[in-house]
Amino acid sequence: MTLFDERPIRPMMAKTGEPFDSGDFIFEPKWDGLRALLFKHDNRIELQSRNLRDVTAGYPELQELKGSIRAKTAIIDGEAVVLNERGLPDFGQMQNRFGINDAKRAEVLRKTIPVTYVAFDLLHLNGKDLISKPLEERKARLKAILREGPHLLFGDHIERDGRRFYKEASKNGFEGVIAKRRDSAYLSGVRADSWVKVKGAKTLDCVVVGFTQGEGSRASSFGALVVAVYDRKGQLQHIGNVGGGFNNRTLEEITPTLSKLVRKRRVIEGPVEAPSPITWVRPRLVCEVKYASITRDKKLRFPRFNRLRTDKSPSDCRVEL
Secondary structure (H helix, E strand, O other), rough: OOHHHOOOOOOOOEEOOOOOEEEEEEEEEOOOOEEEEEEEEEOOEEEEEEOEEEEEEHHHHHHHHHHHHHHEEEEEEEEEEEEEOOOOOOOOHHHHHOOOOOHHHHHHHHHHOOOEEEEEEEEEOOOOEOOOOOHHHHHHHHHEEEEOOOOEEEOEEEEEOOOHHHHHHHOOOOOOOEEEEOOOOOOOOOOEEEEEEEEEEEEEEEEEEEEEEEOHHHHHOOOOOOEEEOOOOOOOOEEEEEOOOOOHHHHHHHHHHHHEEEEOOOOOOOOOOOOEEEEHHHHHHHHEEEEEEOOOOOOOEEEEEEEEOOOOHHHHEEEEO
């Protein structure tokens, strides 16, 4: 049995929290790209996404890491990112690398939009699992086997000063910070208290132009709000679908209002991607949405419902994207 036969391994996940200081934690910048486990076996490199897909073919430049990881076998946790001229992750550019299965296309993109793998944890080394070892030990052993280069970085960290580091990371353009308990084991597939995700969020007032069908406990309400903003020409432009951030009170408040605004014809032009059928509504309702950033294709990244803005009119939702 080879190392690859032992897959899949689900990445460990973090719970959300606020900035804090602690001598029991280390603090890493939150890299904004494709979370991926890297498997090295002799002269073979394979990549597995967080949803357990083999994405090796899409990133041919990472085959160069075979000589940069001083180990016969290793399983590394990290993030594939596109770095801008300042060395910061550019998620908008990284989106251009997602879902590429054609070898010729991947070869072109490796030259025009090269990817770098940021390694921040070591789960397996030369026949031995390390997941039960303390994080500090895993990171020290990881750093010792890496030779950094154009396509490989060690995911470094600071100690104790989490609040200051969060401010600096946010100011410099990172998505946020991940705080990790120094003595923590690696809990595959678990969202644990020992890892805390601290993300900055911006807000935007958006016009509700539709909603998707709800499922499960939300079958009687809706799945997500389809939201838009007015561009400089006064045209409504789809900017995303907001499915998170609701509680029972807000669902009960919004659902009957939506039902009164339903219309058969769509209210915006252009394609709108959604996981289920859309019911269109007249653009009368305004909601405030929290989000991390706006992508290159002018969509909200990680949008979450914050509140209704009954004090705002749809015409106030004008944005130059």
